[in-house]
Amino acid sequence: MPITDIEKIRRFSQICGATLPVSLANRMENASSEDVKKMGIDFATRQCEDLSNNGIHYFHFYTLNHSKAVTEIIHNINLDKKCAALSA
Numbered sequence: 001m002p003i004t005d006i007e008k009i010r011r012f013s014q015i016c017g018a019t020l021p022v023s024l025a026n027r028m029e030n031a032s033s034e035d036v037k038k039m040g041i042d043f044a045t046r047q048c049e050d051l052s053n054n055g056i057h058y059f060h061f062y063t064l065n066h067s068k069a070v071t072e073i074i075h076n077i078n079l080d081k082k083c084a085a086l087s088a
Contacts (some may be wrong), residue, residue, distance in 0.1 A: 001062040003028070003040030004068040041069050045076040052077065 003009045006028040027037045061070045
């Protein structure tokens with residue numbers, strides 16, 4: 001789930017017992033909402049790249065009505081092109 005709103009993700013994390021990287025949360029604290037979305041997409045993209053480089057090839061995204069952010073991540077990791085090649 002890409003971070004698109006720092007306050008909402010903090011509440012969500014507390015409810016489910018997840019943690020946020022402190023350095024990321026601190027940078028997002030004083031950022032504009034648009035910058036928070038960009039940072040969240042970048043962070044999720046890097047997570048997916050790391051997982052892919054370590055043998056994980058399937059991803060499940062929670063969009064929570066933020067499908068544009070997930071679409072950007074899919075594009076950033078070239079998953080859209082990989083899926084198109086598989087279906088061709």
